[in-house]
Amino acid sequence: MGTPVNTMNPNVHPALTRLKTEALGAWLAETWQAERADWLVMLVNNAVVHQRAMRLWKPSRRLPGGYCFVGASPVACPVTPTIYAQPGDEGLNLVTGGFLYRFAPRETGAALEVLLAAAYTEEEYHTVTALACLPPDFLPVWQAFEKGCSKLAHGLSVREDVRIIGGRARSFAPTVDWDDIVLPEALKADLFHDVHGFFRKGVPIYQRLKLKPFRKLLLAGVPGTGKTMLCAALAKWAIKQRYLVIYVSTMDGDGAQFWKIERALQIASDSKLPTLILLEELDAYLTKPDEKSMVLNVLDGSEATANEKGVLLIATTNYPAAIDERILKRPGRMDRVFIIPEADAASADTLLRHYLGEVWQAEHAALVPHLTGYPGAFIREVALHALTQIAHREQTHLPLEVLEESFRRLKQQIAARDDFLTRRGTLGFVPASNGQHA
Ligand SMILES: Nc1ncnc2c1ncn2[C@@H]1O[C@H](COP(=O)(O)OP(=O)(O)OP(=O)(O)O)[C@@H](O)[C@H]1O
Ligand SMILES: [Mg+2]
Numbered sequence: 055m056g057t058p059v060n061t062m063n064p065n066v067h068p069a070l071t072r073l074k075t076e077a078l079g080a081w082l083a084e085t086w087q088a089e090r091a092d093w094l095v096m097l098v099n100n101a102v103v104h105q106r107a108m109r110l111w112k113p114s115r116r117l118p119g120g121y122c123f124v125g126a127s128p129v130a131c132p133v134t135p136t137i138y139a140q141p142g143d144e145g146l147n148l149v150t151g152g153f154l155y156r157f158a159p160r161e162t163g164a165a166l167e168v169l170l171a172a173a174y175t176e177e178e179y180h181t182v183t184a185l186a187c188l189p190p191d192f193l194p195v196w197q198a199f200e201k202g203c204s205k206l207a208h209g210l211s212v213r214e215d216v217r218i219i220g221g222r223a224r225s226f227a228p229t230v231d232w233d234d235i236v237l238p239e240a241l242k243a244d245l246f247h248d249v250h251g252f253f254r255k256g257v258p259i260y261q262r263l264k265l266k267p268f269r270k271l272l273l274a275g276v277p278g279t280g281k282t283m284l285c286a287a288l289a290k291w292a293i294k295q296r297y298l299v300i301y302v303s304t305m306d307g308d309g310a311q312f313w314k315i316e317r318a319l320q321i322a323s324d325s326k327l328p329t330l331i332l333l334e335e336l337d338a339y340l341t342k343p344d345e346k347s348m349v350l351n352v353l354d355g356s357e358a359t360a361n362e363k364g365v366l367l368i369a370t371t372n373y374p375a376a377i378d379e380r381i382l383k384r385p386g387r388m389d390r391v392f393i394i395p396e397a398d399a400a401s402a403d404t405l406l407r408h409y410l411g412e413v414w415q416a417e418h419a420a421l422v423p424h425l426t427g428y429p430g431a432f433i434r435e436v437a438l439h440a441l442t443q444i445a446h447r448e449q450t451h452l453p454l455e456v457l458e459e460s461f462r463r464l465k466q467q468i469a470a471r472d473d474f475l476t477r478r479g480t481l482g483f484v485p486a487s488n489g490q491h492a
Pocket of ligand 1: 234235236237275276277278279280281282283284371372405429430431432434
């Protein structure tokens with residue numbers, strides 16, 4: 055028989071997982087199965103050691119055959135200590151150790167005790183394996199019990215993903231690390247503290263004032279400066295806090311329609327969790343006058359949501375000219391605007407090194423002053439184009455001239471686009487000197 059592969063974490067030697075499982079099985083066989091010849095030692099769903107399921111299970115709840123689950127008590131098990139994960143820990147709420155699970159028939163008859171052992175089978179404490187020893191004819195009862203536990207354990211928790219409105223399920227991945235975003239540290243810290251501060255300190259203040267906690271931020275910047283990246287990194291953080299994250303996109307062919315904002319607010323309002331709404335391309339919702347007035351009403355917002363835990367809406371735009379004074383200047387419509395800038399010299403240098411990776415050489419720094427003032431996405435394109443050029447030639451060394459040529463080529467494309475936009479008179483919002491304005 056082949057060695058089982060640990061698909062959750064390939065760095066853990068498969069033997070570790072196997073040995074742990076075998077040790078649990080051996081303990082059950084010795085302690086319980088030895089006196090109950092036809093009972094089986096089997097792998098069971100670890101939802102049965104989920105603390106929330108245990109807490110919420112009602113003893114009166116009926117299982118097949120008239121059984122009721124009346125409780126689990128810990129028993130000393132030499133191969134797995136009893137460890138409680140703190141409720142709210144990321145994805146965890148499981149408890150390990152040895153346990154006796156007691157099932158009583160509702161009418162007459164003896165109670166049945168199932169011995170169970172659960173242990174972490176990974177170094178990183180992510181996977182709990184559970185085994186139990188039970189009689190074969192009890193299986194239908196046990197399976198119903200597992201199913202019930204699974205519902206209680208997972209039904210109420212936040213799914214490890216994002217509710218997406220107006221995009222395909224995979225169109226937004228909250229996998230960006232905060233450190234991967236190259237922007238002035240002060241700006242990143244300011245934004246993060248605003249978001250964090252709202253949920254931790256702001257919400258209780260609103261509650262004391264009997265107001266619904268609803269805050270609105272705007273990330274504004276030319277295309278490709280990292281606004282969507284910021285949204286993804288904040289989503290990742292919020293998911294870790296077990297908040298609800300809703301991502302509203304215009305990418306589904308329906309474009310910017312007010313019902314999307316409405317639906318997002320409805321979900322946020324119904325939720326019992328602190329909620330982060332990420333609304334991409336706010337400007338696009340403001341092009342039709344009737345829809346615009348509805349958006350303005352929502353942004354006025356005191357009645358926009360009934361969520362007591364707090365709703366933070368972060369909107370993005372790369373076309374701030376479309377977001378007129380009525381939104382920016384009227385207090386309360388947008389609580390704060392963060393300008394997401396193009397790369398300064400330090401960021402341009404970091405981005406170039408990052409995207410060139412191993413190919414980067416000191417001489418490439420000569421291009422940095424030219425890259426300064428362009429968005430991150432532009433610098434990435436310059437690097438990637440240069441890398442594909444040398445890959446075609448099967449070279450590993452990147453001559454500075456090739457990098458410069460890649461820059462010139464892209465700059466021409468951008469110049470043509472800027473020219474077009476300037477003629478339409480759409481560019482020209484002035485970043486505040488400190489990178490954002492309140
Ligand atoms: N500040 C940055 N740090 C690191 N990478 C960046 C940064 N800005 C842009 N990039 C790179 O460019 C890509 C596009 O950036 P992103 O989608 O976040 O831009 P955006 O501001 O949302 O643009 P748009 O306004 O067009 O939606 C990113 O996936 C990343 O590879
Ligand atoms: Mg974007």
